Amino acid sequence: MTSGQATLNRIQPVQTVARFVDAARLWQRHVETGRIGATPKGGVNRQALSPEDARARAQLTTWARARGFGVFTDAIGNLFVRREGTDKAARPVLTGSHLDTQPTGGRYDGAYGVLAGLEVLEALEDGGIRTKRSIELVAWTNEEGSRFQPGAMGSAVFAGHNDLQKMLAVTDRAGVMLKDALAQTLSAVPATPRSALGFPVDGYIEAHIEQGPVLEATGNTIGVVTMIQGARRFTIDIVGEEAHAGTTPRKVRKDALSAAVKIVTALEDLMRDDADIVRFTVGRFEVYPGSPNTVPGRVHFTIDFRHPEAKVVRELGDRVATVAKANAKGCDVTVTDISYVAPCVFAKPVVDLVRDTAEALGLRHMDMPSGAGHDAMHMNALCPTGMIFVPCLRGVSHNESESATSDDLAAGCRVLADALVALADR
Numbered sequence: 001m002t003s004g005q006a007t008l009n010r011i012q013p014v015q016t017v018a019r020f021v022d023a024a025r026l027w028q029r030h031v032e033t034g035r036i037g038a039t040p041k042g043g044v045n046r047q048a049l050s051p052e053d054a055r056a057r058a059q060l061t062t063w064a065r066a067r068g069f070g071v072f073t074d075a076i077g078n079l080f081v082r083r084e085g086t087d088k089a090a091r092p093v094l095t096g097s098h099l100d101t102q103p104t105g106g107r108y109d110g111a112y113g114v115l116a117g118l119e120v121l122e123a124l125e126d127g128g129i130r131t132k133r134s135i136e137l138v139a140w141t142n143e144e145g146s147r148f149q150p151g152a153m154g155s156a157v158f159a160g161h162n163d164l165q166k167m168l169a170v171t172d173r174a175g176v177m178l179k180d181a182l183a184q185t186l187s188a189v190p191a192t193p194r195s196a197l198g199f200p201v202d203g204y205i206e207a208h209i210e211q212g213p214v215l216e217a218t219g220n221t222i223g224v225v226t227m228i229q230g231a232r233r234f235t236i237d238i239v240g241e242e243a244h245a246g247t248t249p250r251k252v253r254k255d256a257l258s259a260a261v262k263i264v265t266a267l268e269d270l271m272r273d274d275a276d277i278v279r280f281t282v283g284r285f286e287v288y289p290g291s292p293n294t295v296p297g298r299v300h301f302t303i304d305f306r307h308p309e310a311k312v313v314r315e316l317g318d319r320v321a322t323v324a325k326a327n328a329k330g331c332d333v334t335v336t337d338i339s340y341v342a343p344c345v346f347a348k349p350v351v352d353l354v355r356d357t358a359e360a361l362g363l364r365h366m367d368m369p370s371g372a373g374h375d376a377m378h379m380n381a382l383c384p385t386g387m388i389f390v391p392c393l394r395g396v397s398h399n400e401s402e403s404a405t406s407d408d409l410a411a412g413c414r415v416l417a418d419a420l421v422a423l424a425d426r
């Protein structure tokens with residue numbers, strides 16, 4: 001997937017608003033947002049469309065309204081905060097990320113991109129700076145995809161990559177339909193409905209913690225993100241036969257767990273590469289009925305795998321069902337293709353702008369790919385798109401101990417601020 005607007009010319013960097021970025025305010029917003037869904041271990045559990053997600057959205061709305069910004073929502077619950085430009089009819093420039101977290105998530109994955117975007121809008125207010133295009137902050141719905149699958153749902157629906165009606169019908173593990181969780185969330189957040197789902201956007205930049213160890217290890221403050229690797233997700237359901245653990249001989253068992261173990265091992269072999277580029281994860285594994293003395297009759301598990309090359313993602317993914325069925329040990333195996341997102345290469349003018357802006361601000365920077373998925377991968381098909389990474393401690397993420405410094409968060413926000421103004425004024 002390459003950017004929808006490869007013809008864009010080089011964009012002149014500006015130094016306009018970065019000096020109005022308030023590091024202490026940005027940090028305080030992280031502290032306050034991190035309290036919503038806080039876990040005893042210092043992390044955050046704020047899963048998509050949960051009461052905690054609703055509270056974080058409501059807080060963002062309060063902060064935005066206090067500065068006079070407009071707040072809107074769309075049919076999948078993406079939340080937009082708009083600071084008007086002088087040319088109200090011009091396509092806006094967007095920035096944002098997500099407020100939902102993993103069940104054992106941290107304070108920065110997602111929240112940083114949203115709070116940095118808000119800080120940019122506030123810095124523009126503080127500096128009395130008008131931009132030609134409006135700048136909109138967006139908190140995308142369900143980026144993580146841990147409660148409802150697939151992830152990056154709000155941005156995918158916005159970009160037309162996922163069907164709204166199909167997504168509204170998705171259920172979580174408790175059987176709650178996304179449509180109902182969304183209605184409940186929206187009722188807790190007073191925002192003006194916006195009729196259009198998806199609208200023309202002139203450019204998009206997302207700030208995020210790196211979620212890997214490279215910036216820290218190399219002493220860089222800013223990652224200039226060039227691309228995001230591709231990802232494919234599946235669920236596998238295995239049905240065997242429940243039987244008595246003490247009486248049923250091995251020969252006649254249809255043990256769904258035993259089949260699942262064999263399948264996972266075979267898939268690990270399929271995905272193993274000497275260079276260690278393929279990322280293969282079974283992150284959820286459920287065994288039923290889960291009784292110590294009953295042979296498991298059913299297993300459900302998830303597969304997430306990623307690679308920078310589209311061909312590899314496609315070809316490996318196309319072999320998952322065959323490998324799973326070949327290792328079924330007499331059980332019934334159903335493989336469901338949940339999502340495929342192709343590798344995306346960001347628009348060169350935006351990548352150059354992020355790099356030039358970091359350079360102008362005197363920040364140490366490096367070009368790098370993203371191993372994690374982000375909403376930016378869907379926006380990249382709609383408009384010139386880029387991303388800014390900042391370091392996180394030891395590269396740890398999707399973990400309650402996720403940590404980042406106020407200085408680094410503020411530095412990334414300064415780059416975001418000036419880069420957005422350059423886009424908005426061109």
Ligand code: GLV
Nearest residue numbers: 144371372373374
């Ligand atoms: C997003 O969190 C991802 O799974 O890459």
Ligand code: MN
Nearest residue numbers: 109110143208
């Ligand atoms: Mn994220």
Ligand code: MN
Nearest residue numbers: 102109144398
């Ligand atoms: Mn994440």
